[in-house]
Amino acid sequence: MSFDKYLKAKKALIITLDDAIYPEKDYLLQVYYLFSEFMAYTEQFDAKVMLDFMKAEFELHGNKDIFLKTAAKFGIANKYEHNFDLLHETARLPLKLLMYQNVLSLLQEVVVERNKIILLADGNPAVAINKIKQLEWHGLGEYLEVYFTAEYQFSIDKTLAAIFASKNIEPQEVTLILSENQFDQKIVNLDIDCFSVTEIL
Template structure:
């Protein structure tokens, strides 16, 4: 697949994190596994039953109520809600997170073409850093700079404006890739050239 149309005449590539660089479920399911092991140790609850339930809940209904539903199902004390949430920031995953193959190709091509690469992170910076540290970058880590919306009033527009100003770039010199959901929700200002990562997967 030719990536030239995305990178031609550009000086920088911006890409978001979850479901853009890698599949977010690969992170969540490993966190659920670690939590289930912790519950087996702390409360003697069957780890496999917990992780199977959490995985099923996530795949059916999303991540929002996973702990509450799991706690209700297995009579897990509320005090473990803190441990569960903390795991997202501190978990040491059993397996590295793998980039989407199409995204790996894009990033490698961007490096060859001497484009600067920026990761745009919306949400909890501590959790994002934990994810970024555990991605298998295939040697690309030295070419990346991360921008957090949390440092720009949690505004994507302000973050991109700050990035452009700090890096002496203009909008036309940048191409942006976002997740499918972000693309559908107009995550990025329409004046910027952005693509759903699904185009290259």
Template sequence: MAFEEYIKDKKAFILGLDNVLYPEKDYLLQVYYLFAEFIEYTEQINAAEIIAFMQSEFAAHGDENIFEKTAVKFNIPEKYKTNFELLHENARLPLKLLLYQQVLSFLQEVVVERKEIFLLVDGEPLQQVNKIKQLEWHGLEKYLKVYFSQEFVPKPATKSIEFILDQHALKKNDILMIGNTLEDEDFALNVGVDYLTITKLL
């Protein structure tokens, strides 16, 4: 069993979403593509040039203020920011989002071992639900229990995991949390549960 060392002593696993289950850029770059197509249709600005700029900007600086930078570059009216934000919440993607292959294999082994999988998802719930619906789960979706950290006291406060433990009659040493940020690691430390950075699986 490839992941036995991580699975054998635990009853449940708590994972994040973005850059833990799948690469977040796979979602954002498709949103940018749809936005560029929309702007070409409404403003007759070349979509390919917008997409190329947004991809380059994202690669260099991430998604922060990317609408504003693109609007300045192409003289896109501010009114379209609402459309840009709504696309993040309700975009129907051209392509399914794919789990990291190693994460897929890990979750399949967890299911075979009849252990529990929880998603504790950061970010705006409507947007995150849209991502979850468009992930290719390979049948794993029926084994997931999903919680949104925004519905609790923000991290690094421990209310969210304490709620999960209480609801599912679990102890702290039953849990392995898997994340990808220093905040995730500090969060697990505050709770007192074991932590694994996703890079160890990938």
């Protein structure tokens, strides 16, 4: 696959983390697995039944309120919500997170062209850091610069403006890759070449 469309006459590639570099599902399902095992150990729940329920809920409705739904289904005490949330920040996953293959190839090409790779991490910074640590970067980690949208009112537009100012680059000199959901929401208002990761995949 040729990446000239994304890299020609550019100085940097900016890419978001979840569902753009890797499928966030791979992280969340492992967190659910660890939580179900924790509940089996502490309260003797059936870990497999709980995990199957959480997987099914995720497939139907996503991650939103999944602890509350699981707690209601199995009679889990509210005190365990803290453990569930903490796992998102601290979990040591059984399996490494793997990048989309075409995204890996694109990032490798960016490095060959001696351009910058800038990672936009949305949401909770502690969770994002945990994900970044457990991604298989194939040696690309040392070339990354990470910006957290939490430092800029959770706005990708404001984060991009800060990047342009600090790096002394213009929007026209950058390619932005977003997850399909972010791209569909048209959350970026700056004059910048923006693509959905789906196009790359």
